[in-house]
Amino acid sequence: xxxxxxxxxxxxxxxxxxxxxxxxxxxxxxxxxxxxxxxxxxxxxxxxxxxxxxxxxxxxxxxxxxxxxxxxxxxxxxxxxxxxxxxxxxxxxxxxxxxxxxxxxxxxxxxxxxxxxxxxxxxxxxxxxxxxxxxxxxxxxxxxxxxxx
Amino acid sequence: xxxxxxxxxxxxxxxxxxxxxxxxxxxxxxxxxxxxxxxxxxxxxxxxxxxxxxxxxxxxxxxxxxxxxxxxxxxxxxxxxxxxxxxxxxxxxxxxxxxxxxxxxxxxxxxxxxxxxxxxxxxxxxxxxxxxxxxxxxxxxxxxxxxxxxxxxxxxxxxxxxxxxxxxxxxxxxxxxxxxxxxxxxxxxxxxxxxxxxxxxxxxxxxxxxxxxxxxxxxxxxxxxxxxxxxxxxxxxxxxxxxxxxxxxxxxxxxxxxxxxxxxxxxxxxxxxxxxxxxxxxxxxxxxxxxxxxxxxxxxxxxxxxxxxxxxxxxxxxxxxxxxxxxxxxxxxxxxxxxxxxxxxxxxxxxxxxxxxxxxxxxxxxxxxxxxxxxxxxxxxxxxxxxxxxxxxxxxxxxxxxxxxxxxxxxxxxxxxxxxxxxxxxxxxxxxxxxxxxxxxxxxxxxxxxxxxxxxxxxxxxxxxxxxxxxxxxxxxxxxxxxxxxxxxxxxxxxxxxxxxxxxxxxxxxxxxxxxxxxxxxxxxxxxxxxxxxxxxxxxxxxxxxxxxxxxxxxxxxxxxxxxxxxxxxxxxxxxxxxxxxxxxxxxxxxxxxxxxxxxxxxxxxxxxxxxxxxxxxxxxxxxxxxxxxxxxxxxxxxxxxxxxxxxxxxxxxxxxxxxxxxxxxxxxxxxxxxxxxxxxxxxxxxxxxxxxxxxxxxxxxxxxxxxxxxxxxxxxxxxxxxxxxxxxxxxxxxxxxxxxxxxxxxxxxxxxxxxxxxxxxxxxxxxxxxxxxxxxxxxxxxxxxxxxx
Numbered sequence: 001x002x003x004x005x006x007x008x009x010x011x012x013x014x015x016x017x018x019x020x021x022x023x024x025x026x027x028x029x030x031x032x033x034x035x036x037x038x039x040x041x042x043x044x045x046x047x048x049x050x051x052x053x054x055x056x057x058x059x060x061x062x063x064x065x066x067x068x069x070x071x072x073x074x075x076x077x078x079x080x081x082x083x084x085x086x087x088x089x090x091x092x093x094x095x096x097x098x099x100x101x102x103x104x105x106x107x108x109x110x111x112x113x114x115x116x117x118x119x120x121x122x123x124x125x126x127x128x129x130x131x132x133x134x135x136x137x138x139x140x141x142x143x144x145x146x147x148x149x
Numbered sequence: 150x151x152x153x154x155x156x157x158x159x160x161x162x163x164x165x166x167x168x169x170x171x172x173x174x175x176x177x178x179x180x181x182x183x184x185x186x187x188x189x190x191x192x193x194x195x196x197x198x199x200x201x202x203x204x205x206x207x208x209x210x211x212x213x214x215x216x217x218x219x220x221x222x223x224x225x226x227x228x229x230x231x232x233x234x235x236x237x238x239x240x241x242x243x244x245x246x247x248x249x250x251x252x253x254x255x256x257x258x259x260x261x262x263x264x265x266x267x268x269x270x271x272x273x274x275x276x277x278x279x280x281x282x283x284x285x286x287x288x289x290x291x292x293x294x295x296x297x298x299x300x301x302x303x304x305x306x307x308x309x310x311x312x313x314x315x316x317x318x319x320x321x322x323x324x325x326x327x328x329x330x331x332x333x334x335x336x337x338x339x340x341x342x343x344x345x346x347x348x349x350x351x352x353x354x355x356x357x358x359x360x361x362x363x364x365x366x367x368x369x370x371x372x373x374x375x376x377x378x379x380x381x382x383x384x385x386x387x388x389x390x391x392x393x394x395x396x397x398x399x400x401x402x403x404x405x406x407x408x409x410x411x412x413x414x415x416x417x418x419x420x421x422x423x424x425x426x427x428x429x430x431x432x433x434x435x436x437x438x439x440x441x442x443x444x445x446x447x448x449x450x451x452x453x454x455x456x457x458x459x460x461x462x463x464x465x466x467x468x469x470x471x472x473x474x475x476x477x478x479x480x481x482x483x484x485x486x487x488x489x490x491x492x493x494x495x496x497x498x499x500x501x502x503x504x505x506x507x508x509x510x511x512x513x514x515x516x517x518x519x520x521x522x523x524x525x526x527x528x529x530x531x532x533x534x535x536x537x538x539x540x541x542x543x544x545x546x547x548x549x550x551x552x553x554x555x556x557x558x559x560x561x562x563x564x565x566x567x568x569x570x571x572x573x574x575x576x577x578x579x580x581x582x583x584x585x586x587x588x589x590x591x592x593x594x595x596x597x598x599x600x601x602x603x604x605x606x607x608x609x610x611x612x613x614x615x616x617x618x619x620x621x622x623x624x625x626x627x628x629x630x631x632x633x634x635x636x637x638x639x640x641x642x643x644x645x646x647x648x649x650x651x652x653x654x655x656x657x658x659x660x661x662x663x664x665x666x667x668x669x670x671x672x673x674x675x676x677x678x679x680x681x682x683x684x685x686x687x688x689x690x691x692x693x694x695x696x697x698x699x700x701x702x703x704x705x706x707x708x709x710x711x712x713x714x715x716x717x718x719x720x721x722x723x724x725x726x727x728x729x730x731x732x733x734x735x736x737x738x739x740x741x742x743x744x745x746x747x748x749x750x751x752x753x754x755x756x757x758x759x760x761x762x763x764x765x766x767x768x769x770x771x772x773x774x775x776x777x778x779x780x781x782x783x784x785x786x787x788x789x790x791x792x793x794x795x796x797x798x799x800x801x802x803x804x805x806x807x808x809x810x811x812x813x814x815x816x817x818x819x820x821x822x823x824x825x826x827x828x829x830x831x832x833x834x835x836x837x838x839x840x841x842x843x844x845x846x847x848x849x850x851x852x853x854x855x856x857x858x859x860x861x862x863x864x865x866x867x868x869x870x871x872x873x874x875x876x877x878x879x880x881x882x883x884x885x886x887x888x889x890x891x892x893x894x895x896x897x898x899x900x901x902x903x904x905x906x907x908x909x910x911x912x913x914x915x916x917x918x919x920x921x922x923x924x925x926x927x928x929x930x931x932x933x934x935x936x937x938x939x
Contacts, residue, residue, distance in 0.1 A: 032672045033561065035608035036658040036684075044655075044664060044672035048322065051664050051672045053652040087652035145654055 002101040005125055006080065007132065009095040011058035015135040016125045019099065023081040028054055028090050040144055045090060052081060052088040057135075060091075060144040062116045082137040091137060102127065104134060119143030157198050158251045159303065164191055165244050166367065169374035172237055176377070179221075179228035188236065189218045195243055206258060207246055213265040214239040226270060235267040306400065309361055316357045317647045323350050324668040361401070365443045365452070366394035368403050368410060372441060375411065379418045386425055386436035387418055393443035398450050402544055405524050406452065409517040413454045413540050414439060416513065421458030421538055431535070433457065449526075450546060455539035461532045463489050470495065490530055494518045517542075525551070525568065551648045553675065555667070556624060556637040559610045564646065564665060564675045571625040571632060573640055579815050581623065592623055592634040599625065602685050603636040607660070628679040633687055635678075644668075648675055659684055708794045710820065712813060713772070714786040717760045721785075722794065722811065723821040726857045729773040729780070731788050736766050739784075748782045758826055759784035776827055776854050783826065794820065808861050824862045827914060845870045845923060848885020848892055848901075854913070855901075859884060866920055868927070882926035884919075897926050 004019035031043035031054050040059035045052050058064075079090035102125035107113075113121055120143055122136035168191055175184035192214040199208035214236055220226040242264055249256040323346060330339055369391050380387040398406075422428075422437030429435055442453045463486065470476045470492045476484070494514050518528045526544030533539075545551075545568075552567040572594075574581050580595040590601035603620055605612055612619070620636035646665040651674065655661055662677035710722040711731075738749050739757060746757040748771065755773075763769045763784050772783040798809025798820060808822040845868045847855040860870045874880055880896045892898065899922045900910030911918045 030671065032674075034655055034658070034661075034674065035561075035610055036660055037655055038657070041654045044651075044674070046325075046666055046670050046672050048325070050318070050321075051649065051666050053655060055654075085653070087650075089652065141654065145657065 002103045004099060005102045005104075005134070006099050007097040007127065008080065008093040009097065010061070010093055010135070011063045012094070014097070014127070014130065014132045016102065016127075016132045017080060017082075017135050017137070018104075018122070021082050021137055023083050023088065025078070025080055025096060026090065028077050028079045028092070038144070042092065047081065047088070047090075050088060052090045054079065054090045055092065055141070055144075057091045057093060057140070060116070060140055061120060062114070062144075062147065080137075084138045084141055089137065089141065091140070100127075116140075116143040116147060119146075154202060154250070156303075157202060158247050161195060161198075161243070161247045164194070165240065165247075166370050168240065170370050170372075172233075172240065173373040173377045175228070176230075176233045179233070185218065185222060185228070188240075189215065189222060192218065192239070192243075204246075204250070206261060207243060210239050210242055210246075210261060210264065213268050217268045220270075231267070235264065238264050238267060304360075309400075312357055313361060316354055317649075319350060320354060320647060321666050323347060324666070325670055328668060328670050358399075359397075361399050362397040363400040363403055364394060365396045365398050365403065365450075367400075368407055369394045369441060369443070372410075372414065376414065376418065376439060379415055380422075383419060384424070385418060385422055387422055388436050388438050390438060390440040391442075392440065396443040396445055396450060398443075398544075399546065402450070402524060402546075405520060406542065406544065409520050409528075409542060410441075410452065410454070412513055412517055413542075414441065417454055417456040417458065417538070417540075421456035421460070423459055445546070450544050452542045452544075453539060454542075455537060457537040460534040460536060460538045461490060461493060461530075462534065463532070466490075466492055490532055493530065494528070525566070551665075551675070552643065552645050553665070554624070554643050555641040555673070556604070556622075556635075557639040557641050558604045558608070558620075558637050559612070561610070562641060562671075562673050563604070564644070564667075564673050565624065565626065565678065566662070566675065567643065569626055569628065569678045571627045574623050574625070576621055576623060576636070594623070594625065594634065600633045600682075600687050601636060602633060602681065602687070605638075607635075607681055607685055626678040626681075628682055630679070630682070631687075633682055635681070646673075710792055710794045710811075711772070712789040712792050712818065714789055715760050716763060716784055716786050718786070719760075719819065720789070720813075720816060721807075721819045721821060722792065722813065723772065723774070723783070724794070724823065724857055724861075725791060726853055727774050727776065727823050729775040731770065731772055733768050733770045735768055736763070739763060739769055746784075755780050755782050757782045757784060774823075774826070776823075776858060779827070781827060783821075808865055822861065822865075823858050824914065824916065827858070844868075844874065844880050846874065846880035846883040846892060846896060847872050848883060848887070848898075850886060855884065855886075859901075859913075859919075862916060862919065863923060866923075868923060882923055884923070899923065899926070 005016040006019055006022050006025070007014060007016050009015070026047060028045050031045050033043045034041055037043075040056045042054040042056050045054050077092050078094075078096055079092050080096075082089050082091060104123045104125055106123050107121060117133070120133075120135055120140040122134040122139065124131050124133050126132070168188065171184045171187045175181055175188060178184075192211045196208055196211035196215055199205070199211060217226070217232060217236065221228050221232070226232065242261065246256060323343075327343055327347070330336075330343055372391060373389055376387055376389040417439050418437070422439070423431070423433075425435040428437065437456060437458055439454065439456045442451075442455075444451050444453075467476070467481050467484075467489055471478060471481055475492065475495050481489075494517075521528050521542050521544060524544055526542060529541045529543070531539040531541070553564040554567055554570050554573075555562055555564050557563075574594055576583065582593045583601060584591050584593070590603070592599050592601040601623070604610075605620070619638050622637055622640055623634040624637055624640070625632055626635050644667055646667055648663040648665050650656070651661055651664040655664070655674070659680045660677060661674045662680070663675040665673050665675060667673055709725040711725050711728050712720060712722045715721045734748065740747055740749060746759060746762070748755040748757045757771075758781065769784050770787055772785055772788075774781045774783055792813050795811050795813070798811050799817075807819040808824075809820055810817050811820055812818070845863050847859060847870055849872070850856065856872055863870050871880075874893075880893065882899060883892045883896045884899045884901060885892060886901045886903065899919075901913045902910040903913060905912045905914070911922050913919070
C-alpha cells in the first residue's frame with residue numbers, strides 16, 4: 001500500500017515526510033529568536049495569524065548547526081509546517097524536491113542508527129533505487145528534546 | 150430517538166443542578182409550596198421522558214418519587230425528614246443513572262428497591278400497586294423545571310471554543326492587514342474600511358467572549374446541597390448565604406474554580422465553624438454562617454468565602470509547621486503574621502489535628518492555590534482569630550486575553566503580564582539605588598531592598614562592549630513568593646494580547662509563559678516572572694521583610710500632595726485633596742482690606758493667605774483650597790509637582806504653622822497645616838499620645854474633611870486614626886458630624902459642628918476643644934503615654 005510522501009534534503013541527505021504529517025510548505029521570513037532555548041530551536045515566526053516554532057532540522061538530528069545567512073533571521077528559508085501535539089512547527093529543509101506515492105518499509109535489521117536518528121526514523125522508502133529515510137516530526141522533536149534534557 | 154437521549158441527559162443534568170438548592174430550601178421549610186412543585190415537576194418530567202425513551206429503571210424511581218410527592222401536595226402526607234431524605238436519595242440516584250447512561254456503563258440496580266421502599270410512608274403497608282397518582286394538572290410540564298423560559302439554544306462547548314480561536318485568528322489577521330496598509334501608500338478609503346473592520350472585529354470579540362461567559366450561579370447552585378450534607382455529616386448547623394450569583398465568568402474559569410471552591414467551603418464547615426456546643430459557649434449563634442460572595446472588580450472576578458467560625462489558630466499552625474520541619478524555630482520567630490498565615494498553603498500541613506472524613510488530610514490549600522494561580526489568579530486570606538476566616542479567590546475574567554507590558558532589551562521585545570508588574574521606576578530616579586552585594590545585585594527602591602536581575606543577563610543576551618550598561622528602567626515584578634526588580638532597556642507599550650501556549654521546546658527554558666502575536670506581526674514571548682526568579686536562583690524566604698512591606702502598604706494608601714514653590718522661595722506641599730484648583734489672577738483681584746489680604750471673586754471675598762505679600766502689580770498664582778464648605782486662597786510662586794506624601798512627617802518646631810516636614814526627592818518639604826490654615830490663629834500643642842491599638846475612628850464624611858483635616862490634627866497629636874476598623878482594632882472614640890450606622894454604637898462619639906458659636910458638639914476648627922475631647926475618651930491610661938519629644 002503506498003502513501004504520499006514529500007521528499008526533501010536535510011544536511012545533504014534525502015528524507016521523506018509523510019504528506020499526512022505536512023500541514024503546508026512555506027518560506028520562513030523573519031524569525032524572532034528565543035533566548036536560552038536549545039540551539040536547534042531557531043525561534044518563532046508568524047505565519048499569517050499563526051505563530052510557529054522554527055526548528056533547525058539538521059541540528060535537531062544532532063548534526064552541526066547549519067551556517068547560513070538566515071541564522072540571524074535574515075533571508076528566507078524553506079520549511080515544512082507540521083502539527084505535533086497541538087503546536088505548529090516549521091522544520092527547516094535545505095531543499096524540497098518532490099511529492100509522490102511510495103511504499104513505506106520498516107527499518108530492516110542491521111541498519112545502525114544513532115539515538116536521535118533512531119527516534120526520528122519512521123521507516124524508509126525507495127526512490128529509483130535510492131533509499132530515503134522517513135522523517136517522523138514527532139520523533140524528531142521528542143528525540144531532540146530528550147537529548148537536551 | 151438517538152438525538153433525544155443526549156438531549157434528555159443534558160437537560161436532566163442541568164435541571165438537577167438548579168434543583169439541588171430547591172430541595173434544601175424545601176427541607177428547611179416543608180410548607181413551601183413553590184419548592185415542592187419544582188421538585189415534583191422535575192420527577193414528573195423525568196418520568197414522562199423515560200416513558201418514550203424506554204428507560205424503565207429511571208421511570209420506576211421517578212414514578213415512586215412522584216407518588217410520594219403527590220401525596221404531600223394533596224396533604225395526605227407530611228414531609229418529614231425521612232421523606233426528604235428519601236426524595237433526595239432518589240434525585241441523586243436519577244443523577245447517577247443519567248451519568249451512567251451517558252458514559253454507557255451499567256449501574257447495579259439493587260439499591261433502587263431500597264430507595265423506592267424508603268419512599269413509602271411505612272414500608273410494607275403500602276400496596277405495590279398504588280392507585281394511580283392524581284393526574285398531573287399541567288398537560289405539558291415545562292422542561293426547565295419551572296425556570297423562566299429564555300430564548301436560547303444549546304451549543305457544544307467545543308463549538309464555542311472553535312469560535313473563540315477563530316475570533317483570535319481574526320483579530321490577528323486584522324492586525325496584519327493594518328500593518329500591510331501602513332506599509333503601502335496611505336489610502337484614506339482603505340483606512341476607513343479598515344477602521345470599520347476594526348470596530349466590527351472588536352464588537353465581535355466582545356460578543357464571542359460573552360458567549361463563553363456563564364453565570365457563576367452554575368457554580369453556586371450546587372452549594373446549598375453540599376453545605377447541607379457536609380454539615381449533617383459533621384453534626385454542625387450551618388446557614389449558607391450566597392451573593393452575586395449573577396456575576397458572569399468564562400466557563401472554563403468556572404470549571405477550574407469548582408474544586409477549589411468546594412474545598413474551601415468544606416474546610417470552612419469542618420475547620421472553621423465550631424460544634425454547636427462550642428459556639429454557644431463562645432456566645433455565638435448555634436448555627437454557623439458561611440457566606441459565598443462573587444463580585445466583579447475591573448477585569449477580575451473575586452469569589453469570597455467567609456465563615457464566622459474560629460478562624461485559624463496561627464500559633465498552633467506554627468507549632469505544627471515546626472514539628473513537620475517546614476520552618477525552623479529561628480525563622481518562625483522572625484515571621485510576621487501574614488507569613489505565618491501563609492503556611493496554610495504549604496503542602497502537607499493542616500491546621501487541624503485530627504483527620505476527619507471531610508477534610509484535614511493536608512492536601513488542600515496548596516492545591517487550591519496552585520489551581521487558582523494556574524489561571525492567573527491569586528488567593529488571599531483574612532483571618533479573624535475566634536471570629537472567622539475569609540478566603541478570597543481572585544481570577545481574571547477570561548483566560549486567553551491578557552493585559553501586558555511590553556519591554557525591550559537589546560532590541561528584542563518581551564511581554565510581562567500586567568498583573569505581575571507592581572511598578573516601573575527609572576534607574577536615574579533619586580529614590581532608586583543599585584548596589585552590588587557580593588556577586589549579586591540589589592536595588593533599593595524608596596528604601597525597600599529588592600533582588601535585582603538584569604534581563605539581558607537572565608536571557609544571556611550579549612552586550613556589546615561599547616555600552617556595557619544600557620538598562621534604564623527597573624520593572625518591579627511580583628511573584629507568588631516575593632518581588633524582584635528586573636532591569637530592562639526600555640518599556641515600550643502596554644497591550645491587550647491573545648496569549649497562546651508556546652511549544653514544549655520553548656517552554657523547556659522555564660523563562661516563558663506563552664507566546665503572542667502583537668500588531669507588529671513579530672511573535673513575542675511572554676516572560677514568566679516566577680520562572681525568571683527561579684532560573685536566577687532567587688529564593689524568597691518567608692521573611693519578616695516581605696511582611697513589613699505589606700503591612701505598610703495596608704496601613705494607608707499614600708496621600709498625594711501638591712508640591713509648590715512658595716512666595717519666599719521655599720518648597721512646600723499641601724494635601725491634594727484640599728486643593729480645589731490652581732489659578733492665576735490679576736494683581737487687582739487681591740486687596741488688602743480689614744487688615745488681611747482677600748481675593749475678590751465676582752461679588753464674594755475669599756480670604757487669602759500668603760507667607761509674604763505678593764509682588765505689587767503682578768499676576769498672582771493661587772491655590773484655591775476648600776474643606777468642602779468654605780474656601781480659601783493661598784498665594785504661591787508656582788506649582789511644581791504632584792507627589793506621594795511619606796507616611797510619617799518629622800514633627801515641626803513648636804508654634805510652627807506647618808504640620809510637619811516631609812522628605813520628598815531628598816529635599817525637606819514643609820507640609821501646610823490645613824487645620825491651622827483654615828482655622829483662625831490659636832496654637833495648640835499636641836498633648837497626649839495614645840497607645841497604638843486604641844484608635845480614633847473617623848466618621849464618614851463625603852467632603853473628606855474628617856479624613857483630611859482631622860486626621861492631620863489627631864495624628865500630629867500622636868493618635869492613630871482610621872476610617873474603618875481593621876480586625877482586632879478597637880476604637881476608643883469616634884468623631885463624626887452625624888451618628889451613622891458606619892460607627893459602632895458602643896464607641897463614644899464626639900459630635901462635630903460645622904458652625905462656630907453655640908450648639909451641640911465641638912466646633913470643627915476648635916483645636917483645643919477637639920484635642921481635649923479626644924484625650925477625655927482616650928482615658929487616664931494615656932497620661933503615661935505623653936509624648937516626650939513634644
